Amino acid sequence: MVALVRTVAYLGLEARAVEVQCQVAPGVPRFAVVGLPDKAVGESRERVQAALSAMGLALPPKRITINLSPADLPKEGSHYDLPIALALLAAMGVTDAEQLADFVAVGELALDGRVVPSPGVLLAALHASEAECGLICPAAQGAEARWASGVPVVAAPDLIGLLNHLKGTARLPDPEPGGVAETEPGPDLKRVKGQETAKRALEIAAAGGHNLLMVGPPGAGKSLLASCLPGILPPLSAGEALEVSMVQSVAGTLEGGRMSRTRPFRAPHHSASMAALTGGGLKVKPGEVSLAHLGVLFLDELPEFQRAVLDSLRQPLETGKVDVARANAHVSFPARVQLVAAMNPCRCGHLGDPALACSRAPRCAADYQSKVSGPMLDRIDLHVEVDPVSAADLALPPPAEGSAEVAARVAEARRRQTARGEASGARTNAELDGDALESFATPDEAGRKLLMQAAEAMRLSARGYTRMLRVARTIADLAGAENVGRIHVAEALSYRRMGVRG
Numbered sequence: 001m002v003a004l005v006r007t008v009a010y011l012g013l014e015a016r017a018v019e020v021q022c023q024v025a026p027g028v029p030r031f032a033v034v035g036l037p038d039k040a041v042g043e044s045r046e047r048v049q050a051a052l053s054a055m056g057l058a059l060p061p062k063r064i065t066i067n068l069s070p071a072d073l074p075k076e077g078s079h080y081d082l083p084i085a086l087a088l089l090a091a092m093g094v095t096d097a098e099q100l101a102d103f104v105a106v107g108e109l110a111l112d113g114r115v116v117p118s119p120g121v122l123l124a125a126l127h128a129s130e131a132e133c134g135l136i137c138p139a140a141q142g143a144e145a146r147w148a149s150g151v152p153v154v155a156a157p158d159l160i161g162l163l164n165h166l167k168g169t170a171r172l173p174d175p176e177p178g179g180v181a182e183t184e185p186g187p188d189l190k191r192v193k194g195q196e197t198a199k200r201a202l203e204i205a206a207a208g209g210h211n212l213l214m215v216g217p218p219g220a221g222k223s224l225l226a227s228c229l230p231g232i233l234p235p236l237s238a239g240e241a242l243e244v245s246m247v248q249s250v251a252g253t254l255e256g257g258r259m260s261r262t263r264p265f266r267a268p269h270h271s272a273s274m275a276a277l278t279g280g281g282l283k284v285k286p287g288e289v290s291l292a293h294l295g296v297l298f299l300d301e302l303p304e305f306q307r308a309v310l311d312s313l314r315q316p317l318e319t320g321k322v323d324v325a326r327a328n329a330h331v332s333f334p335a336r337v338q339l340v341a342a343m344n345p346c347r348c349g350h351l352g353d354p355a356l357a358c359s360r361a362p363r364c365a366a367d368y369q370s371k372v373s374g375p376m377l378d379r380i381d382l383h384v385e386v387d388p389v390s391a392a393d394l395a396l397p398p399p400a401e402g403s404a405e406v407a408a409r410v411a412e413a414r415r416r417q418t419a420r421g422e423a424s425g426a427r428t429n430a431e432l433d434g435d436a437l438e439s440f441a442t443p444d445e446a447g448r449k450l451l452m453q454a455a456e457a458m459r460l461s462a463r464g465y466t467r468m469l470r471v472a473r474t475i476a477d478l479a480g481a482e483n484v485g486r487i488h489v490a491e492a493l494s495y496r497r498m499g500v501r502g
Helices: 044-054 079-090 119-130 140-145 159-167 196-208 222-232 240-249 274-278 309-310 314-319 365-368 374-378 391-395 403-424 432-441 446-459 462-480 486-494
Strands: 002-011 016-025 030-034 063-069 101-105 135-137 153-157 212-215 296-299 321-325 330-334 336-344 382-385
Touching: 002 079, 002 119, 016 119, 030 044, 044 079, 044 403, 063 079, 063 274, 079 101, 079 159, 101 119, 119 135, 119 140, 119 486, 135 140, 135 296, 153 159, 196 212, 196 222, 196 382, 196 462, 212 222, 222 403, 240 330, 274 309, 296 382, 309 374, 314 321, 336 403, 403 432, 403 462, 432 462, 446 462, 446 486, 462 486
Parallel strands: 002 101, 030 063, 101 135, 135 153, 212 336, 212 382, 296 336
Antiparallel strands: 002 016, 016 063, 321 330
């Protein structure tokens, strides 16, 4: 007899259908798993056998073959334990094989028969919704699975409880969708003394989703400004929250099935590897740039990152996704992020202060800043210098305007972009392209003349030219202007990098 149970394989944020086929036949006793399994799937034999033993069941002294079909699709992860165990129990006649045909099953087994969490349950639930069937998953992830509407979810704490539920002797309770996670508010902009230019650039970046680079000496407040950014960004919409939660589900960081409406803020250390930043590894997992999807990726001490690692971000910043190429599969993760970076002007950090600068100034600045490639800098819309704060500035009372006031202006600017997005398909001005860019961001005659003159003088690339148009459109949105004018273009150009300054 051959018993069949449905499950899934994860390729990026795609859940592909996999059929677990189990055959118990006469022959030399053995337990084999075939179908391109990885190490974790191969070890499921031991976990399944121990879990059945904990229930008081012994494997029959026959040849047991588990085939994971399609056989040419790589199978990775421990979530195959539960479907393998169910297929084996069906082949042994312990449970009804026809009843299992209405479900997709995922979950890892403990040696005592408990069903423990495994990454990717939300993706499996969405796949089950498309296939119009139910989902069997660990009890701890029932709340996560319930976010997929219209899916009957069986959240099993252990194998015995699941079998009793399937037989109808003891029904398991229906899980409720997870709540919305509450996040602690970050620093308020009232904590930032002075730095009006930098705060204005931060507001523009938040309003249009633009990339931002802050250059200044140590202790000027660059990291504090970046940490204030989440407090002025609008919350995620319901659809965006689901996108972010799907990435977190695959990464195994969606705790308690709780979604968050707060935009992600990721700040990896400069020692991070390419796989940690963009994704990959032996078992392909999303990297920091994908975990920051629809949020902020903050790179402090930008030149201290390995140059190859930084350059690996060039494609995600342009396309909004990461393609991880492997020998046996290509995996894509979403990566629509807002990059915020900070750096010192030189290695000593005091290029503009003759009393503190090193003896190699200004040559040290050129060497230090050249660690970041030109094409990478060209993808950053706003470049702002953060000047040191004097003791007199620190002694002043907090500014009257804080994050709440700035967030209100940002929300209004985003509302304008959302209204235009119905026609263009762009969430923010940073995503405007093609006809939509020409239609919504073309400046008036005076603004066009200024932009053309600046493009010649500053030698703007085609990418730099379009990015200036996007920034100008955002500045116009913050001002409540319907059209982009000369004043908006002039302010956008003031944030364009001209080279090493001290």
